[in-house]
Amino acid sequence: MEKQNVTAKPAQNTLAGTGVERARCWQVRDCGGKPAAKPLYAVDGWFFTQRLSGIQRYATEVLAELDKIAPPGALEVVIPEGAPQPVYENLKVVVYGKQNGLWEQRDFPRYLKKAGRRWLCMCNVIPLHAYGSAGIAVWHDVCYRARPDFYRDPRGRASAAWHRLQYRAMARQACGIVTVSEFSKSEIVKYYKVDPGRITVIGNAWQHMQRIQADPEVFAGKGKWPALHKGQYYFSMANLLKNKNFPWVLRAAKNAPREIFAIAGGGSLQSQAEELGLANLPNVVYLGYVTDGEAKTLMANCKAFLFPTLYEGFGIPPLEAVACGAPRVLVSDTPCMREIYGPCAGYIDLAVNHGDVNRITPPAAAPAELLAKYSWAESARRLAGLLF
16 A cells, blocks of 8 residues: 655644653663663564565554654664665664665574674564574564465465464574464464563554545545445455455356455456456456555545455455545454454354355454554553563
8 A cells, every 4th residue: 555655754643642652761771680881672664675564564563653762772673775764863774784585584694693682573474594693573463374275376375485484583583572362472482382472462453544634536526436435335455465355346246246345456366356257347447557546545434444355464454445534344253353352343244145245244343442552652652661
């Protein structure tokens, strides 16, 4: 969705408690709890070179909020030469090493050794050989381990092998582990026998959606997509990852020919629809890639936002949809989705519902009640408690 803008700081949010956290006197401490004279942690900033998706969003937003409460210079963000450089008031940005595919496993560890820092890695990857340095890993999920059936092609198998290697390394090497939900914590414990006491749950949030301006042209005049009318379409954001369960939406469209289904996403969604024998459904509108402003407008004006995921560590898109004003979010009935969305979502029992929007357990509470539960500022405060 949103293109990454690292030269401007995120807009100030107005959540209750923000001022209190700014007033707190955070102090850098060594491993014995005594005040330290220099930063102990350096952030792996490789994600600034990557396309902004869920885990990069987490790192970007948490660091932006952490910058508001951290002691000046108490935390470093290390990036390679040529990477987009973030602007902070209190976090220190260090440029070190060349931008190449080996940076996280070669240059970043060299910096850690040179500067005497521990690592803070926020995107599921840690330096495998960090010269004796330990650190904190943000481990978002264990999908590659829990659902190997999602990764059958050569590229998928290679990616799964790399990430499972990382999972084992995080379980063994990290002095602290952060994950995004109690469900994800239970999965880490289940598959990697990590002591639950080593794992802290610090979730995602939604305030970044406040910075996006809705696109008024989506429904102006005949609109960009004339088949779409306010409040009369189901909206989903799809890709070809197996866990996103794109085929469910197509089957739902086939089974409800009088309903309109708007699907955002690029790549070869229509080609996959052909492979499934579900191409050319007259009530499906393929939107292609949409801008942030278009996505916000589409979320705000849909009949419901669909998220029939098979596996998530958190599952942020429905929360973003609620933040934009979606009247309903309909998600799969899994332990993770139940934890995150509680009574504020409708639930799809994928064991028996293979594509029917009329067989979904309706929400028992207003979706907007979710918003008070999640805050990037609170997530940053909790991470600061581990660092300072």
